[in-house]
Amino acid sequence: MKPVKIGLLGLGTVGGGTATVLLRNAEEISRRVGCRIEIIHAAALGIDSQTILDPAKVTLCEDGNAVVTNPDVDIVVELIGGYTFAKDMVMKAIENGKHVVTANKALIAVHGSEIFKAAQEKGVVVAYEAAIAGGIPIVKAMREGLAANKIQWLAGIINGTGNFILTEMRDKGRDFADVLAEAQALGYAEADPTFDVEGIDAAHKLTILASLAFGIDLQFDKTFTEGISKITQDDVCYAEELGYRIKHLGIARRTEKGVEMRVHPTLIPEKRLIANVDGVMNAVLVQADAVGPTLYYGAGAGAEPTASAVVADIIDIARSMNVKAEDKVALLGYQPESIEDTPVLAQNEFETSYYLRMLAEDRPGVLADITRLFADKGISIEAVIQKEPQEGQTCVSLILLSSKVVEKNMDEALVQIEALDSIQGSVTKIRMEHLG
Ligand code: HSE
Numbered sequence: 001m002k003p004v005k006i007g008l009l010g011l012g013t014v015g016g017g018t019a020t021v022l023l024r025n026a027e028e029i030s031r032r033v034g035c036r037i038e039i040i041h042a043a044a045l046g047i048d049s050q051t052i053l054d055p056a057k058v059t060l061c062e063d064g065n066a067v068v069t070n071p072d073v074d075i076v077v078e079l080i081g082g083y084t085f086a087k088d089m090v091m092k093a094i095e096n097g098k099h100v101v102t103a104n105k106a107l108i109a110v111h112g113s114e115i116f117k118a119a120q121e122k123g124v125v126v127a128y129e130a131a132i133a134g135g136i137p138i139v140k141a142m143r144e145g146l147a148a149n150k151i152q153w154l155a156g157i158i159n160g161t162g163n164f165i166l167t168e169m170r171d172k173g174r175d176f177a178d179v180l181a182e183a184q185a186l187g188y189a190e191a192d193p194t195f196d197v198e199g200i201d202a203a204h205k206l207t208i209l210a211s212l213a214f215g216i217d218l219q220f221d222k223t224f225t226e227g228i229s230k231i232t233q234d235d236v237c238y239a240e241e242l243g244y245r246i247k248h249l250g251i252a253r254r255t256e257k258g259v260e261m262r263v264h265p266t267l268i269p270e271k272r273l274i275a276n277v278d279g280v281m282n283a284v285l286v287q288a289d290a291v292g293p294t295l296y297y298g299a300g301a302g303a304e305p306t307a308s309a310v311v312a313d314i315i316d317i318a319r320s321m322n323v324k325a326e327d328k329v330a331l332l333g334y335q336p337e338s339i340e341d342t343p344v345l346a347q348n349e350f351e352t353s354y355y356l357r358m359l360a361e362d363r364p365g366v367l368a369d370i371t372r373l374f375a376d377k378g379i380s381i382e383a384v385i386q387k388e389p390q391e392g393q394t395c396v397s398l399i400l401l402s403s404k405v406v407e408k409n410m411d412e413a414l415v416q417i418e419a420l421d422s423i424q425g426s427v428t429k430i431r432m433e434h435l436g
Pocket of ligand 1: 133134158159160161162188189190196201300301302
């Protein structure tokens with residue numbers, strides 16, 4: 001079989017890792033595929049000074065346009081990142097009849113529908129395994145391994161930087177800013193680290209996971225996003241005292257009213273396997289009707305773990321080069337005409353339990369007032385901790401865990417509680433999931 005020819009866009013962390021893995025494992029890969037996979041053209045700024053590619057075998061240039069229009073290229077691998085130039089390159093590659101492999105979660109979450117439509121019309125594949133949870137083959141698992149199931153919900157730790165920060169805060173009592181700086185130095189954080197700590201990166205990935213799980217359009221703009229920058233050392237410690245850990249989760253759930261898509265800090269029972277996924281590692285827990293829960297764990301970032309997913313996509317495309325487009329696995333795992341227009345629920349319609357922390361005056365009747373206001377909204381309290389007042393203080397920290405409730409009802413109760421004379425400041429609210 002003649003070799004499959006690759007055009008590579010971007011030679012940063014993931015681009016460099018992809019070139020390394022393709023070169024190092026060339027023999028093993030060709031034993032699997034039945035032909036060689038060769039990088040024949042690569043583009044990156046300042047490419048001459050940074051590449052491990054052999055200029056005798058690979059055309060090196062700075063202009064991506066030359067790669068996506070090269071008639072000899074079969075697969076364009078987009079590892080540039082961002083929405084603008086990367087989108088232009090991907091659309092041009094498709095127009096030129098190239099298959100595309102990308103690690104670009106922002107591009108797929110925001111422009112995926114348009115890109116997939118163009119690819120379907122042209123009969124080419126757009127593969128994006130590396131866009132979610134780095135090296136974990138979660139797209140493969142959901143699109144193929146779980147294809148027999150109706151997926152009910154999934155919950156994932158899908159941002160390594162955020163998980164590293166929360167883990168260090170819990171284990172070492174370290175400061176938020178200090179840990180973030182270390183994650184940046186280690187190369188895990190996004191170019192703009194607010195993407196990590198404010199949950200945007202996780203929301204990109206969650207958007208794609210929800211589409212794969214439920215066969216719905218990619219709708220990044222409807223994914224609720226809350227970051228971890230307001231999580232305090234106190235909350236981490238109180239959660240621990242109550243038998244929970246705080247994780248930054250992406251959650252997608254099918255309900256009778258529609259689909260929930262949300263990224264936020266979440267208390268989860270410490271005995272769950274996923275609660276013990278620490279540091280920069282990622283994990284996705286999928287609850288499906290036939291198989292039950294399955295958990296996928298691995299490195300969510302880094303040069304070679306991400307390259308592992310990129311190269312697996314290249315191999316997948318190479319293996320099915322001669323298969324007609326309509327006979328291949330659909331890009332979202334559902335036939336394009338079967339993608340459903342299921343409503344995506346707004347924040348005030350989410351149903352979950354809560355961890356609540358407030359500063360209350362230490363006098364008789366305060367707790368009774370609070371629980372009465374919760375009871376009026378049908379909210380039951382599952383656990384309470386009251387800390388003794390510090391010397392010279394009249395207020396105490398009250399920590400409550402609630403039953404499952406619609407968010408609108410919880411927010412209405414909290415407005416009334418915050419208005420009580422006995423409550424100081426605002427109530428800290430962190431959602432809680434049992435993942436049972
Ligand atoms: N910034 C991302 C993370 C990189 O920390 O998980 C992988 O998408």
